[in-house]
Amino acid sequence: MDTTASDLRIEHRDGVALGIGEERPRLSWTVAPGTVQAAYEIAWLVTSPDGTVLDQGSVAAEDDARVLVPWPAAPLPARARAEVRVRVRDADGAWGAWSPEAVAERALGAADWRARLVGPATEAEGGDRRPPLLRTDFTVPGTEVRAARLHLTAHGLVRAEVNGRRTTEDTLLPGWTPYQDRLRVHVHDVTALVRPGANAIGLALADGWFRGRFGFEGGTSDIYGTHVGALVQLEVVTDAGTTVVASDGSWRTAPGPLDHASLYDGERYDARREPAGWSEPGFDDASWDAVTVHELDTATLCAPDGPPVRCTEELHPVNVTADGDGWLVDYGQNHAGRPRLTLPALPAGTVVTVRHAEVLQDGTLCTRPLREAPSVDEVVSAGEPLVWEPDFTIHGYRYAHISGIPAAPTPGAVVSRVLHTDMRRIGWFECSDPELNRLHENVRWSLKSNFVDIPTDCPQRDERLGWTGDIQAFAPTAAFLYDVQGMLVDWLRTLTSEQERLGHVPVYVPWIPGGAFWRPWQDIAGWGDAATLVPLALHQASGDAGILARQYSSAKGWVDHVEGLAGEGRVWDEGLQLGDWLDPTAPPENPMEAVTDPHLVATAYFARSAAAVSEMATVLGRAEDAARYAALAAEVRTAFVARYRVDAAGEQDPSADTQTAYALAIAFDLVTDEDARRRIGDRLAQLVRESGYTVATGFAGTPLVTWALSATGHLDEAYGLLQSHEAPSWLSTIDRGATTIWERWDSMLASGDVNPGDMTSFNHYALGSVADWMHRVVGGLAPAEPGYRRLRVAPRPGGTLTRATVRHLTPYGPAKVAWTLDDAALTVAFEVPAGTSADVDIPGAAPAVVGPGRHEVVVDRDDMDRALAATAPLPA
Structure with missing residues (x-):
C-alpha cells in the first residue's frame, strides 16, 4: 500500500505560494485511502533569496493530525523561502516516501x-x-x-x-x-x-x-x-x-x-x-x-x-448569425469574461466594436438590464494583423455583437476568456435528472461569474458589489463546490475593516457611495449577519478555527449592535429591513414588498447570529461568552415565538403564515417544542402543496425551505418544489433557457420578454443556495463535524430520481456517496477518507458508524419506503 503523503499545502493555497503574509504558515496533507497515519515527520529548508540557509531541520510526532498542522520551525523572516516535505508512518511502523515539496516565500516587511x-x-x-x-x-x-x-x-x-x-x-x-x-x-x-x-x-x-x-x-x-x-x-x-x-x-x-x-x-x-x-x-x-x-x-x-483572477477556460461560439451591421455571437453560456479577437490586416483606423449582453430580446442584444454599464470594447486597427484582448475590464454576458469586420468570424478568431478567482474545484453532483444537473451547473457558473476577487452580486450591470446578504445565503454552497477559504477570508478582512471604520456592517463590502438609497449606517438583517454566518460556514467546511478567531470580534460586535437595536424585548421590529428580498410576489419596482413580515425575518436572524457567536465562542474556548450568547439566542427565540406566533400554524397574522416564516423557524431552530415544530412543518408542507409546488420565497427563505421540509419529514414536498417546472421555480428558469441562476424568479417572463424592473440580472447566485440541500440531502454527503473529520452519509432518495452521486475533496481526502434505486432495492456505495469516520443513516438500514474505506449498503425497497414514510427528520 502506498503510504506517501500527497497534496501538501501551505495554508489554503495551491502551488508555489509567493509573497505570503504568515510567518508561521500551517500545513495540510492527505494520505491514500486505507492508510492509517500513526505518525508524521516534517522536514524543512528555509533560505534567503541568495540561497543562504537560514533554517533547516525536521520534526516527528506520534500523531494522526494532517490538517492545518502548526508550523514546526522558527518564524519565517521577510523574503525567506521555505521548502517543506512530509512523510507518514503507518500502523505497522513503515514510513512512506517523502511527499513532493510545498514551497512558500514570505512577503517583504x-x-x-x-x-x-x-x-x-x-x-x-x-x-x-x-x-x-x-x-x-x-x-x-x-x-x-x-x-x-x-x-x-x-x-x-x-x-x-x-x-x-x-x-x-x-x-x-x-x-x-x-x-x-x-x-x-x-x-x-x-x-x-x-x-x-x-x-x-x-x-x-x-x-x-x-x-x-x-x-x-x-x-x-x-x-x-x-x-x-x-x-x-x-x-x-x-x-x-x-x-x-x-x-x-x-x-x-x-x-x-x-x-x-x-x-x-x-x-x-x-x-x-x-x-x-x-x-x-x-x-x-x-x-x-x-x-x-x-x-x-x-x-x-x-x-x-x-488566489488572483485568471482566465480559467475559453468559450468558442456555438452560433454566429448576421445581425444589422455586424455579427451576433452566442457563446452558449452566460459567464464573466472578456473577448479575444484575432483580426486580419484591416485598413488603418478601422474600428471593431464588441458589445455584450446576457440575453436576447426580439432576436438582438438586450442591454437594458446593464443600466449604465455599456460593456463595449473597441479596437482601432493600425493596418496590421492583431490579436487583442482587453486588460482592465470584465463583462457578464452570453452574447456579443461584433461590428467592423468584413465577414463572419472564422473558427478561433473570436473566443471568450472566462475570468474568475482561480479557486480549486472540490465538489461535484450528478443525478438521473438532466434538468437538475443543468440546475447544478447553473449554480456553479453563477459562482464562478461572481467570485471575481470579491463575492459580487452580479457581473454585468452597474453594480458588481460585494453584497453581504448574497454571500451569507450562499457560503455553504460555495464552500462545497470550490476551495473558497482564502478568497472569503480575505473578503472577511475587508468586512471587518469597513465595520470598524463605519461602526456598522454595511450591506455591501467594500463600501462605496450608494446612490440615493443605500447608506453605510443601515442595519439590515440577513446582510449584516454575514459577519457571523460566513465565518461559521467556512469553519464548517475546513475545520479552521483560525477563521473564527480572526472574525470573532466582528461577529460579536454585530450581535451586540443588534441587541442594542432590539432592546430588552428581544424583537428587532424597528427600522428599514429588506426582509425576504425578491419574494416572487414582489412587484418589479419594489423588491422589498414581500408577504413575510420583514421584522420577523430580522428577529429570526438575530436569534441565529446570537447562536452562531455562541458556537464560535465554544470552539475558541470562551466559555463565558458561549453561555451568554446561548442565553441571548434563547431569549430571542422565546420573543420571536411570542410575537409572531408561528407555532399557531396558520392561525396567526398572514405575514407570519408564509413559507419563509416557517422555513426560518424550523431551520434556525426557533421553535424547539416538538409538537409545535411538527405543526409548523405540516403547515409549511401544506403551503407548498397549495402553491402547486411553486417557490414562494426570496433571499431569506429560499436557502432554507427545502431544509425545513426535509427536517420535518416532508421529503416529498421538498422534492416536488425542487423538480417543479411551474413558475416560479428553479426548473422553470431552465425551461426559459437559463444557463446561470437568475436574480429574480421572473427575470425573463413567460412571454420571453425581460422583466421590466430596472433591477434584473440573469447571473446571481443567491437563489442557487438550494444546491447545498442537493449535496447534503439528495446526494447524502455532509460534514458531521467541522472539517469532515466525521462525515454524515445520509441520502434521501425522492422525486423521480433513480440515482445520484456527490463527491467532495475534504481536507482529509476525497469522499463520495453514490446511490441507485430500482423497484427492488436502494444501493448506496460510499467512500470515507483515511483518518475519518462516517455516521451512516440510510433509510431502511440500521444506523452505523464506519471507518475509512469503501462501503456499500443495500436496502430492500419496501424497507426504504417504510422508513421514509415514518417521516424521520433530518438535522437542519
Whole structure:
C-alpha cells in the first residue's frame, strides 16, 4: 500500500505560494485511502533569496493530525523561502516516501520597501483620462540570474512587463480592497524574464476600482483618489550579488494606447498609439514625462489570502448569425469574461466594436438590464494583423455583437476568456435528472461569474458589489463546490475593516457611495449577519478555527449592535429591513414588498447570529461568552415565538403564515417544542402543496425551505418544489433557457420578454443556495463535524430520481456517496477518507458508524419506503 503523503499545502493555497503574509504558515496533507497515519515527520529548508540557509531541520510526532498542522520551525523572516516535505508512518511502523515539496516565500516587511508609489501627475476629477504607461531601464550585473521576484501593487489596476513580456497571466491586479486600509502586494517569479545586462520594466495602468466610475445611478468616480500609480520592487539575485530596482521619481510616463479603460464601460484600444518596444531596454523615452511620486503608507501593504483572477477556460461560439451591421455571437453560456479577437490586416483606423449582453430580446442584444454599464470594447486597427484582448475590464454576458469586420468570424478568431478567482474545484453532483444537473451547473457558473476577487452580486450591470446578504445565503454552497477559504477570508478582512471604520456592517463590502438609497449606517438583517454566518460556514467546511478567531470580534460586535437595536424585548421590529428580498410576489419596482413580515425575518436572524457567536465562542474556548450568547439566542427565540406566533400554524397574522416564516423557524431552530415544530412543518408542507409546488420565497427563505421540509419529514414536498417546472421555480428558469441562476424568479417572463424592473440580472447566485440541500440531502454527503473529520452519509432518495452521486475533496481526502434505486432495492456505495469516520443513516438500514474505506449498503425497497414514510427528520 502506498503510504506517501500527497497534496501538501501551505495554508489554503495551491502551488508555489509567493509573497505570503504568515510567518508561521500551517500545513495540510492527505494520505491514500486505507492508510492509517500513526505518525508524521516534517522536514524543512528555509533560505534567503541568495540561497543562504537560514533554517533547516525536521520534526516527528506520534500523531494522526494532517490538517492545518502548526508550523514546526522558527518564524519565517521577510523574503525567506521555505521548502517543506512530509512523510507518514503507518500502523505497522513503515514510513512512506517523502511527499513532493510545498514551497512558500514570505512577503517583504514594511521596512524592506525602497519603492515609492509613482504615476502621472494627479489629474482633474472625473471624466475620461487616458490610461498611462510607466517604464524604466535597469542593468543587472554578473553572468547568471539565479532568482528574480517582482513585488507589485497599484492604486488602480496594473499589468507589468519585463523585457517586453508579461510577468503573469493574473489579471485585475491588485484587486479590490479598502485601499486606505489594505493594499495587496502580488509577487511574480520573473527569473526567466530578467537577464544579465540591459533590462526594462514596463507598466500599464488603468482606473479600476480606485478612481474609475463605479456604483449606482451613474456611478461615482475617484472613490479612493484622483491619481493612479504603481509600487514596484524588483529584486534580482545573480552571481554578482543582489540588485534592487525600485519605482521612484526617475521613472518615465506617457499616455498609452488605451483611450479609456473602465470596468463598466469597457476598453477602447488604438493600435496606432502602441509605442513599439516600450517595455524593452533601449526604448527612447526622452519625450515621456517624469513620474509624480505619491504618498503611500507602507503599513497598508499586505499579502493576499486568496488566489488572483485568471482566465480559467475559453468559450468558442456555438452560433454566429448576421445581425444589422455586424455579427451576433452566442457563446452558449452566460459567464464573466472578456473577448479575444484575432483580426486580419484591416485598413488603418478601422474600428471593431464588441458589445455584450446576457440575453436576447426580439432576436438582438438586450442591454437594458446593464443600466449604465455599456460593456463595449473597441479596437482601432493600425493596418496590421492583431490579436487583442482587453486588460482592465470584465463583462457578464452570453452574447456579443461584433461590428467592423468584413465577414463572419472564422473558427478561433473570436473566443471568450472566462475570468474568475482561480479557486480549486472540490465538489461535484450528478443525478438521473438532466434538468437538475443543468440546475447544478447553473449554480456553479453563477459562482464562478461572481467570485471575481470579491463575492459580487452580479457581473454585468452597474453594480458588481460585494453584497453581504448574497454571500451569507450562499457560503455553504460555495464552500462545497470550490476551495473558497482564502478568497472569503480575505473578503472577511475587508468586512471587518469597513465595520470598524463605519461602526456598522454595511450591506455591501467594500463600501462605496450608494446612490440615493443605500447608506453605510443601515442595519439590515440577513446582510449584516454575514459577519457571523460566513465565518461559521467556512469553519464548517475546513475545520479552521483560525477563521473564527480572526472574525470573532466582528461577529460579536454585530450581535451586540443588534441587541442594542432590539432592546430588552428581544424583537428587532424597528427600522428599514429588506426582509425576504425578491419574494416572487414582489412587484418589479419594489423588491422589498414581500408577504413575510420583514421584522420577523430580522428577529429570526438575530436569534441565529446570537447562536452562531455562541458556537464560535465554544470552539475558541470562551466559555463565558458561549453561555451568554446561548442565553441571548434563547431569549430571542422565546420573543420571536411570542410575537409572531408561528407555532399557531396558520392561525396567526398572514405575514407570519408564509413559507419563509416557517422555513426560518424550523431551520434556525426557533421553535424547539416538538409538537409545535411538527405543526409548523405540516403547515409549511401544506403551503407548498397549495402553491402547486411553486417557490414562494426570496433571499431569506429560499436557502432554507427545502431544509425545513426535509427536517420535518416532508421529503416529498421538498422534492416536488425542487423538480417543479411551474413558475416560479428553479426548473422553470431552465425551461426559459437559463444557463446561470437568475436574480429574480421572473427575470425573463413567460412571454420571453425581460422583466421590466430596472433591477434584473440573469447571473446571481443567491437563489442557487438550494444546491447545498442537493449535496447534503439528495446526494447524502455532509460534514458531521467541522472539517469532515466525521462525515454524515445520509441520502434521501425522492422525486423521480433513480440515482445520484456527490463527491467532495475534504481536507482529509476525497469522499463520495453514490446511490441507485430500482423497484427492488436502494444501493448506496460510499467512500470515507483515511483518518475519518462516517455516521451512516440510510433509510431502511440500521444506523452505523464506519471507518475509512469503501462501503456499500443495500436496502430492500419496501424497507426504504417504510422508513421514509415514518417521516424521520433530518438535522437542519
